[in-house]
Amino acid sequence: MAAKRTEPVTIISLRELSLGTPEPQPKEPKTFTVEDAVETIGFGRFHVALFLIMGSTGVAEAMEIMLIAVVSPVIRCEWQLENWQVALVTTMVFFGYMVFSILFGVLADRYGRWKILLISFLWGAYFSLLTSFSPSYIWFVFLRTMVGCGVSGHAQGLIIKTEFLPTKYRGYILPLSQVFWLAGSLLIIGLASVVIPTIGWRWLIRIASIPGIILIMAFKFIPESARFNVSTGNTQAALATLERIAKMNRSVMPEGRLVEPILEKRGRFADLLDAKYLRTTLQIWVIWLGISFAYYGVILASAELLERDLVCGSRSESEAVETAGVSEESQSPCRCHMFAPSDYRTMIISTIGEIALNPLNILGINFLGRRLSLSITMGCTALFFLLLNICTSSAGLIGFLFMLRALVAANFNTIYIYTAEVYPTTMRALGMGTSGSLCRIGAMVAPFISQVLMSASFLGALCLFSSVCVVCAISAFTLPIETKGRALQQIK
DSSP, X not given: OHHHHHHHHHHHHHHHHHHHSOOOOOOOOXXXXXXXXXXXXXXXXXXXXXXXXXXXXXXXXXXXXXXXXHHHHHHHHHTTOOHHHHHHHHHHHHHHHHHHHHHHHHHHHHHOHHHHHHHHHHHHHHHHHHHTTOOSHHHHHHHHHHHHHHHGGGHHHHHHHHHHSOHHHHHHXXXXXXXXXXHHHHHHHHHHHHHHHHXXXXXXXXXXXXXXXXXXXXXXXXXXXXXXHHXXXXXXXXXXXXXXXXXXXXXXXXXXXXXXXXXXOOSOHHHHTSTTTHHHHHHHHHHHHHHHHHHHHHHHHHHHHHHHOOTTOSOOHHHHHHHHHTHHHHTSSOOOOOOOHHHHHHHHHHHHGGGTTHHHHHHIIIIIOHHHHHHXXXXXXXXXXXXTTSOOOXXXXXXXXXXXXXXXXXXXHHHHHHHHHHSOGGGHHHHHHHHHHHHHHHHHHHHHIIIIIHHHOXXXXXXXXXXXHHHHHHHHHTOSOOOTTOOOOSOO
16 A cells, blocks of 8 residues: 555656656857957957058158149149140149949959058059150150059058948047048158159159058058958958957957958959949039038139139229239240249148048037938038138138038038948949959049139039039938948848
8 A cells, every 4th residue: 555655656756757847959159240259359459550551551641642733833834834734734643543443342342452552552653653764755654544543552551441330439530540641742842842842753753652562561551451351251251350459459359250251253343233222322422522522622613713813803003014924924835834832832721621620520420410411511612612702811711611611521521431331342442443453533624624714614513513512512411321420231
């Protein structure tokens, strides 16, 4: 009887034990993405080095682009050039930039940002040095066109910075890159005022190539974009890069394993016109073209306004007599108007204007957002173009031009940031490349408006510049995507 009583108790206890203790389930391993790693590591010493080295690409680019402005009077005299021949040099530089900007964008999305940046600097430095040995005008135009091709790849430096920066720092760090462009512009103007009158323009070109050569040696301290590496399946290289950054920043990596999808299709032009990005791409192209048109229009119009006094009518009677006295000289094929010290000072003052609104621009980008900030600055640019029609003193005119230079520089800051943020990793470099290409079309058209149409109809030229800026302001305000505070996209 006792055995029969204990048997059911034992069976019930085993059943209760079996129901109360579930089988242990294997834990899923933790994973993280490059975006998670970038945000976890945060901002530190690596990003300071990144800012200084990649930002300095703007110094080299500004010196090469602004070089033509300070050398033009000298080569005009040396080779007895007509006006259209001098203008052709700038046009061909931008033509080379336009063509290779797309090509480098495609190659950067397929083979890496760092490689294309290095190739572009080697290319630019090589042809820039060759330019200083140009035996004729034709060779000079050809070699400067090759320099323009190389300079177009410098935009990859901005992309590398963008892809390594944490989200909350992009709106502050990227606009500060304007400081490097300003430094390059001021440096070439200062060098020109000393070097050209003493040892000549050829030595100025050789000296101007030095910053680019130094940067080539500094690139070894900056790795390839981890976002690009992981998109091509090179996860180990991306992980090694992120661990190196964490070590430099004295930070920690996220726990788990780095996981990202391998993206087979990269750098395809058709992706820019995909339904998801079609409207964004078309509006960005309009904005880039308009901003470039306005930027180079302001630079070229400044010289026309100050030289011809187009705002307040014809020159005074005494100036007219003086002009008549040199009319024969002005009609000669060689128009030697060398820059005086006062001309260099004027160029420096107007160039400084490009950083005047940088603090307000940074605040607008981070608090109002990219779209609204760009819309406001483009609208103000349109207004100041119309204000140039007001007859005012020389100081007032310089003030208007100073503000215009500040506004067009702020426009460039914002659209650079927006374009780098709005496209995913698979097409980011191509998006920047095509935008930069259209940008040069605006630069190529601007001289005909500032130097030809403005002489025939001053108000007509100003209204055209202003209208283009209004169209850009509307396009910026109606952009379908706001990138403020948004993580960089890996796939479309």
